[in-house]
Amino acid sequence: MSPRVSxxxxxxxxxxxMEAATKVFIEHGYEHTTMKHIMEAAGVSRGxxxxxxxxxxxxxxALLEEGLxxxxxxxxxxxxxxxxxxxxxxxxxxxxDGNPDTEMDPLAPSKLEFFITGRNDMRRRAYGEKRxxxxxQIYNEIIKAGQESGEFSDHYDSExxxxxxxxxxxxLALDHAxxxxxxxxxxxQSALFVDYLKMALGxxxxx
Amino acid sequence: MSPRVSxxxxxxxxxxxMEAATKVFIEHGYEHTTMKHIMEAAGVSRGxxxxxxxxxxxxxxALLEEGLxxxxxxxxxxxxxxxxxxxxxxxxxxxxDGNPDTEMDPLAPSKLEFFITGRNDMRRRAYGEKRxxxxxQIYNEIIKAGQESGEFSDHYDSExxxxxxxxxxxxLALDHAxxxxxxxxxxxQSALFVDYLKMALGxxxxx
Amino acid sequence: MSPRVSxxxxxxxxxxxMEAATKVFIEHGYEHTTMKHIMEAAGVSRGxxxxxxxxxxxxxxALLEEGLxxxxxxxxxxxxxxxxxxxxxxxxxxxxDGNPDTEMDPLAPSKLEFFITGRNDMRRRAYGEKRxxxxxQIYNEIIKAGQESGEFSDHYDSExxxxxxxxxxxxLALDHAxxxxxxxxxxxQSALFVDYLKMALGxxxxx
Amino acid sequence: MSPRVSxxxxxxxxxxxMEAATKVFIEHGYEHTTMKHIMEAAGVSRGxxxxxxxxxxxxxxALLEEGLxxxxxxxxxxxxxxxxxxxxxxxxxxxxDGNPDTEMDPLAPSKLEFFITGRNDMRRRAYGEKRxxxxxQIYNEIIKAGQESGEFSDHYDSExxxxxxxxxxxxLALDHAxxxxxxxxxxxQSALFVDYLKMALGxxxxx
DNA sequence: GATGAATGAGGCTTCATTCAT
DNA sequence: AATGAATGAAGCCTCATTCAT
Numbered sequence: 056m057s058p059r060v061s062x063x064x065x066x067x068x069x070x071x072x073m074e075a076a077t078k079v080f081i082e083h084g085y086e087h088t089t090m091k092h093i094m095e096a097a098g099v100s101r102g103x104x105x106x107x108x109x110x111x112x113x114x115x116x117a118l119l120e121e122g123l124x125x126x127x128x129x130x131x132x133x134x135x136x137x138x139x140x141x142x143x144x145x146x147x148x149x150x151x152d153g154n155p156d157t158e159m160d161p162l163a164p165s166k167l168e169f170f171i172t173g174r175n176d177m178r179r180r181a182y183g184e185k186r187x188x189x190x191x192q193i194y195n196e197i198i199k200a201g202q203e204s205g206e207f208s209d210h211y212d213s214e215x216x217x218x219x220x221x222x223x224x225x226x227l228a229l230d231h232a233x234x235x236x237x238x239x240x241x242x243x244q245s246a247l248f249v250d251y252l253k254m255a256l257g258x259x260x261x262x
Numbered sequence: 263m264s265p266r267v268s269x270x271x272x273x274x275x276x277x278x279x280m281e282a283a284t285k286v287f288i289e290h291g292y293e294h295t296t297m298k299h300i301m302e303a304a305g306v307s308r309g310x311x312x313x314x315x316x317x318x319x320x321x322x323x324a325l326l327e328e329g330l331x332x333x334x335x336x337x338x339x340x341x342x343x344x345x346x347x348x349x350x351x352x353x354x355x356x357x358x359d360g361n362p363d364t365e366m367d368p369l370a371p372s373k374l375e376f377f378i379t380g381r382n383d384m385r386r387r388a389y390g391e392k393r394x395x396x397x398x399q400i401y402n403e404i405i406k407a408g409q410e411s412g413e414f415s416d417h418y419d420s421e422x423x424x425x426x427x428x429x430x431x432x433x434l435a436l437d438h439a440x441x442x443x444x445x446x447x448x449x450x451q452s453a454l455f456v457d458y459l460k461m462a463l464g465x466x467x468x469x
Numbered sequence: 470m471s472p473r474v475s476x477x478x479x480x481x482x483x484x485x486x487m488e489a490a491t492k493v494f495i496e497h498g499y500e501h502t503t504m505k506h507i508m509e510a511a512g513v514s515r516g517x518x519x520x521x522x523x524x525x526x527x528x529x530x531a532l533l534e535e536g537l538x539x540x541x542x543x544x545x546x547x548x549x550x551x552x553x554x555x556x557x558x559x560x561x562x563x564x565x566d567g568n569p570d571t572e573m574d575p576l577a578p579s580k581l582e583f584f585i586t587g588r589n590d591m592r593r594r595a596y597g598e599k600r601x602x603x604x605x606q607i608y609n610e611i612i613k614a615g616q617e618s619g620e621f622s623d624h625y626d627s628e629x630x631x632x633x634x635x636x637x638x639x640x641l642a643l644d645h646a647x648x649x650x651x652x653x654x655x656x657x658q659s660a661l662f663v664d665y666l667k668m669a670l671g672x673x674x675x676x
Numbered sequence: 677m678s679p680r681v682s683x684x685x686x687x688x689x690x691x692x693x694m695e696a697a698t699k700v701f702i703e704h705g706y707e708h709t710t711m712k713h714i715m716e717a718a719g720v721s722r723g724x725x726x727x728x729x730x731x732x733x734x735x736x737x738a739l740l741e742e743g744l745x746x747x748x749x750x751x752x753x754x755x756x757x758x759x760x761x762x763x764x765x766x767x768x769x770x771x772x773d774g775n776p777d778t779e780m781d782p783l784a785p786s787k788l789e790f791f792i793t794g795r796n797d798m799r800r801r802a803y804g805e806k807r808x809x810x811x812x813q814i815y816n817e818i819i820k821a822g823q824e825s826g827e828f829s830d831h832y833d834s835e836x837x838x839x840x841x842x843x844x845x846x847x848l849a850l851d852h853a854x855x856x857x858x859x860x861x862x863x864x865q866s867a868l869f870v871d872y873l874k875m876a877l878g879x880x881x882x883x
Numbered sequence: 884g885a886t887g888a889a890t891g892a893g894g895c896t897t898c899a900t901t902c903a904t
Numbered sequence: 905a906a907t908g909a910a911t912g913a914a915g916c917c918t919c920a921t922t923c924a925t
């Protein structure tokens with residue numbers, strides 16, 4: 056008997072499940088999604104699902120990692136291109152084009168859920184912290200680099216600005232998760248925050 | 263064990279349950295708290311608990327309302343005193359003393375949970391929106407009044423600033439929920455945000 | 470202190486509860502009626518209710534007894550009047566006027582429920598049998614008397630006819646409980662059954 | 677204890693549960709039967725039971741349908757044989773042999789319960805009506821055919837007779853449910869009812 | 884590898900009945 | 905007598921996870 060499925064197919068199957076799961080998590084949220092939902096959306100059997108992911112948490116974390124690596128790639132690419140640090144910051148916050156009118160990650164609400172509801176679970180908490188640190192570091196490095204290169208003012212501590220930036224993004228995601236699309240004023244709030252960042256980093260308004 | 267007496271004692275019992283429930287919700291979060299936890303913490307029987315609150319949601323909303331009325335009182339008091347609008351704003355954000363070193367509401371993480379995990383439930387969503395609108399209005403009115411009195415610049419729309427303020431507070435609560443106490447730098451971030459507000463409202467740094 | 474309530478009032482209170490309970494049982498049926506329903510309908514407190522009736526079963530049986538005594542009265546009155554046995558039979562089956570277009574006892578469905586769902590309870594079962602026997606006896610006596618007086622044919626055993634009569638009435642009540650008003654054809658079915666009775670009892674069609 | 681194998685075995689398992697459930701329903705009646713009773717009788721776990729039937733109502737309806745299809749088969753066979761319409765009617769009422777001494781369906785009391793206690797539930801009520809109509813139709817067709825062929829008198833409306841037939845059967849089932857075996861006089865009452873039918877259909881006594 | 888039946892812990896809620904006041 | 909808070913047994917149902925085939 057030759058192996059029924061090649062390794063490639065396995066990867067594909069895993070990817071398919073993750074894609075289906077993403078849709079389900081977006082629709083029902085983390086807590087209210089059941090393994091059955093995912094099974095059905097992915098067209099996998101119960102046992103099949105558990106072959107790829109040992110539980111819901113594991114599956115969701117895979118989704119989280121995937122998102123992270125995408126971001127990393129984006130960042131990496133941008134770093135090579137060598138625009139200004141400010142441009143880089145904007146790209147990191149708002150995606151490729153660096154404009155604050157981008158759609159929000161539709162999985163974001165579920166991500167928040169995942170970490171909030173799991174805040175009492177040691178493992179999950181540690182994982183959340185690691186993620187936060189990673190994100191913080193990326194922003195911090197750029198800001199620090201910008202300060203060192205003289206592009207940014209060093210009036211404020213780079214890490215503090217990085218933290219605030221994350222806080223703002225998190226707050227926006229939260230409100231976006233809870234309020235109807237039209238009420239969050241994503242774009243306007245982002246623009247206001249960017250104005251503030253310019254001030255805090257001493258960037259002229261001409262960007 | 264036995265029926266308590268009349269009127270006042272009932273209120274007390276209800277309050278006791280709410281107090282116990284608050285502790286439980288703080289410890290386990292909204293989703294992971296069960297009615298049994300609350301029963302045991304409050305020393306009530308199953309049926310007794312359901313006599314006061316018809317389900318977990320109902321109970322939690324009672325907690326939310328309670329918090330709201332407390333805030334309202336605070337606000338009311340402050341409004342009468344008639345300090346500057348800026349002082350008022352600071353008091354509203356950081357409590358009586360208006361200093362950004364206050365403790366955060368320990369129930370805040372569960373509140374976020376409540377609204378995030380319930381974002382697909384029509385009733386809950388509507389309730390969340392109403393709450394948001396209420397909060398928004400309070401901040402907005404103060405800012406608008408400040409703008410009209412000339413105390414604040416009207417460079418930015420008052421409502422947009424109010425929204426950003428809420429977004430920041432929400433973001434901070436979120437991070438606080440997820441990260442260990444020492445990492446959030448509540449005080450420093452708050453101070454930075456105050457600077458942000460000063461910029462947006464054109465308030466001089468001498469406050 | 471004089472007694473707050475006279476004995477008369479107590480009787481009245483009891484009667485009020487029974488009246489309210491009747492309405493509730495008609496609306497919800499026996500099984501699905503709760504003591505709370507009755508309390509509320511009667512405007513009595515929980516404890517008050519239990520002072521008059523020690524449980525749901527007890528209360529319902531009081532209702533049953535009441536119905537029985539009413540019937541007895543009716544019968545009694547009729548017996549005195551001394552019409553024909555046939556007229557008596559018709560009055561017993563269809564009420565005062567002896568016409569088969571009368572409304573059905575609205576509590577009948579709940580009565581059926583009471584005895585069906587309780588058929589495995591010794592006490593209830595015995596009670597049901599006693600009631601059946603009582604009813605059977607009444608019909609049987611009239612039929613037997615009619616047969617002895619020569620008004621009825623004695624081709625069939627009087628008791629058997631009495632039983633069949635009850636079976637038919639029960640069946641009709643059952644269908645009436647389950648089917649919509651217009652589908653049971655109460656009147657027509659009754660007329661047909663009366664025709665049959667005439668035949669079985671050798672009564673001429675001129676009644 | 678462990679998963680059974682494929683396809684056929686599943687049907688078997690389902691059938692086993694239904695068989696066990698039937699016993700339980702016969703013993704405790706519909707309302708007083710709990711899913712736990714059934715679980716235990718069938719040797720299935722809670723979840724296992726719910727895999728086959730989503731609740732008690734669903735399970736019971738499966739039992740009802742099963743009974744229906746059995747009847748249908750019986751009827752089908754009989755129709756092919758092409759005896760007299762009268763014979764057919766007797767077979768339908770009293771089973772294959774057409775003699776009124778057959779045992780009664782032991783599940784009948786629970787069936788009555790099911791429809792009586794559920795009479796205020798829209799879904800259940802509609803289901804009950806549908807069943808009634810189906811039964812009515814079968815009897816009606818035979819009677820009508822008999823009338824058209826001249827075997828039966830058409831003095832009475834065929835549908836009315838069909839209804840009365842059902843009413844009688846229901847009444848008998850009811851009494852049988854409530855009274856001890858020996859008191860119902862099933863056989864005698866049935867014989868009397870057959871006379872009733874003969875009268876209504878103008879059938880000579882020689883059957 | 885895949886399947887999906889089976890498990891059983893765990894949560895929610897209702898309601899008859901009791902009993903201190 | 906009347907009140908109604910409190911009790912707790914009893915039911916229902918869901919769902920993550922296991923495991924024989």
